[in-house]
């Protein structure tokens with residue numbers, strides 16, 4: 017038996033599943049019978065897909081060449097077919113594909129058919145490659161035959177004794193229909209008469225049908241045979257149904273078992289994963305424990321080391337404490353002795369305390385005196401006049417010196433504040449000032465008179481120093497000066513910060529600066545980084561106190577900071593040139609210092625120069641500038657005149 021077959025030989029159960037009742041499967045090839053009856057019963061024996069075969073001898077066999085077929089192809093193999101019986105070569109050929117056989121001209125009556133098979137193509141299987149049905153006279157005689165799965169490859173198999181009746185037309189048709197793949201057949205043998213004995217399971221020996229009375233084998237007609245077949249069929253069908261139900265039950269059980277196995281497997285996987293995690297955690301914890309143990313060992317050894325040190329240090333301290341205590345008691349003893357030896361010690365302490373009290377008293381009186389001195393000093397300044405006018409005559413420049421050989425000013429009584437101006441050659445007119453500076457007087461001399469004013473600002477007085485005069489007469493030089501020859505502005509500020517520094521123990525001054533210019537009757541903030549949203553205006557807060565809302569106020573700490581700010585403002589100032597001064601200021605330039613704690617202001621003003629329009633010969637924008645300058649200077653003159661004469665109305669707002 018091949019690898020696809022069973023070793024148990026014939027299997028009635030399998031036979032009944034595959035072939036009709038009465039027929040059987042034989043797992044070997046054709047064996048010729050010695051009986052002449054048997055030979056005579058063979059009506060037709062064709063070698064499907066092969067040639068005629070003839071074997072002489074005591075069992076003569078005659079197999080016809082392949083005929084009576086319709087359709088199909090021929091298959092052949094040179095390989096030997098095992099268990100081929102007396103005619104192994106018929107199993108080496110086969111008809112294959114879509115075909116049928118029709119045997120004609122048979123006398124009407126009962127016949128039995130033997131079919132010969134061998135799997136000669138799918139020699140390596142597997143099972144189920146070729147499964148087919150066989151219909152005889154249109155009735156299914158063989159069901160789902162898979163030769164390979166019964167006997168394997170290149171092995172003979174027979175389905176024997178399939179009962180069939182030929183009608184009046186004398187035709188027996190054998191039809192092959194594939195279920196999987198193409199059907200094949202190697203030989204077909206038609207024998208006269210119904211099969212001799214039907215192998216059925218109801219016989220007493222379980223193999224043959226016997227008479228119930230005498231137990232002799234019973235020979236059945238074709239009709240009886242058919243009835244018996246149907247009864248067997250019904251029986252087997254019942255068994256099949258039961259088996260199917262059992263099979264379904266087993267399948268369900270298997271499925272449930274499979275499901276629970278899958279669930280168990282999943283659970284097992286989960287547990288395994290958890291175990292892995294636990295193992296890893298354990299491992300990590302173990303490592304951490306090892307590290308901690310190491311750390312602990314280090315800490316405890318350090319602790320032990322430190323403890324020893326501390327114990328030694330405490331011992332040392334205790335020893336020192338003892339020494340100090342004994343020293344202390346010795347010193348106390350000595351101090352007592354000493355105190356006892358100086359009888360006037362208490363009187364000395366009292367005297368020192370009284371001196372400290374006197375010192376505080378004197379300090380208070382000194383401060384009061386300082387205050388009084390400041391007041392008297394400012395009263396002295398006021399007594400000199402609230403408005404003080406100094407006149408400075410600059411030296412002639414080269415051009416002037418060459419064009420005017422004769423000077424018209426006379427400084428004979430300059431030290432008394434008199435300035436003589438020669439009119440028409442001989443007439444001299446004397447002008448009175450608080451002081452007159454000659455061309456020989458330098459910036460230091462000018463500042464000498466301006467400096468006391470700076471002290472007054474820090475004492476809470478409002479002060480304004482301004483330079484007024486014709487264009488080109490030296491106003492900017494006097495106020496600003498140069499880096500090598502600083503003017504009033506810088507020197508005043510320098511002194512102011514010096515005094516503030518000197519007084520810082522008793523008072524702290526917060527000083528802020530703003531720089532403005534009045535150009536063409538308009539106020540401009542020279543420290544503003546962008547033009548203001550609103551036009552700047554001078555507001556009079558109270559009599560003589562003015563304020564420009566929105567102007568930039570910069571806090572300053574020292575004179576360098578102020579100087580940088582003044583430079584920024586100076587660079588932004590409107591300047592131009594006229595035929596009198598090549599670098600003429602075209603605006604009034606105002607620096608305001610605000611002292612926070614005293615709420616006093618210092619104004620340092622460099623006015624634009626007044627011009628005689630005919631002399632400077634200006635036009636267009638320059639003419640407009642000059643007219644604005646002259647107008648505002650004339651208004652200033654009116655204000656000063658009103659202030660000097662203590663007029664009831666001071667025309668502060670005449671200009672603008």
Ligand SMILES: Nc1ncnc2c1ncn2[C@@H]1O[C@H](COP(=O)(O)OP(=O)(O)OP(=O)(O)O)[C@@H](O)[C@H]1O
Nearest residue numbers: 410486487488489490491492493597600601624625
């Ligand atoms: N005391 C002085 N000693 C030497 N040179 C001076 C003196 N005063 C002014 N000058 C020079 O005279 C020129 C004009 O001076 P300055 O620009 O200060 O005049 P100003 O009155 O400010 O003129 P403006 O009104 O047109 O601005 C400058 O070159 C300046 O250096």
